[in-house]
Amino acid sequence: MLLALEEAKSNYTLQENDYIEVEVYTNEGELIIDPNNEIRRELNSGGNNQQLRQQEKPQFLIREGGLVKLPLVGDIALAGLTLNEADSLLEREYSAYYEDAFVITRYNNKRVIVLGSMGGQVIPLQNENTHLIEILALAGGVGNQSRVDKIRLIRGDLNDPEVRIINLATIEGMKNASLKVLPNDIIYVEPVQRITSEAVRDISPILGLITSTLTLILLVNRFSE
Structure with a gap:
């Protein structure tokens, strides 16, 4: 402390x-x-x-x-x-x-970095009392593509950083989020994982292989009749 x-x-x-x-x-x-x-x-x-x-x-x-x-x-x-x-x-x-x-x-040269679903942004700190929520607002605000329950605040030496998980989805989380950011902090806003689209993307090669195999079987059966 x-x-x-x-x-x-x-x-x-x-x-x-x-x-x-x-x-x-x-x-x-x-x-x-x-x-x-x-x-x-x-x-x-x-x-x-x-x-x-x-x-x-x-x-x-x-x-x-x-x-x-x-x-x-x-x-x-x-x-x-x-x-x-x-x-x-x-x-x-x-x-x-x-x-x-x-x-x-x-x-003029104190700043924090915002990464993740909000893109890569460098936000200047112009006073000593800037809070996390202010930084998120300056970065454009969190939208539907962002997970507000798992915002990571990364601080200190990147070889051994302090990482805080912040939840803005609840009142209790909002209370805990009212904390100062420090120069060189990194704020990572995790993007929402679109399960359906990602699942389709992952199994697309398998579906393609099955479709090709079925097509080949149908053609073989037709020519063998």
């Missing part, structure tokens, strides 16, 4: 090589959009012109050593902080430039 708690804590703190988005608002709730072109200048000076063209919002890399370079405030250490802790720290830093600044920080 302690190991699981430590793993969850490390997965949901900012780490080296994470990409983040940072939005700064005024105390009246207005988004400060590239004030004085500071963000554009920061990106241009870093040789990220293509990144600026490709993205609506600039993203920032937490470099080796845990530092990230942000507009106006420059290098600041964020590694090891949760999103809430990073927001509080950046609000203090940006309040030197804007009165009562309000900051929202988001992950």
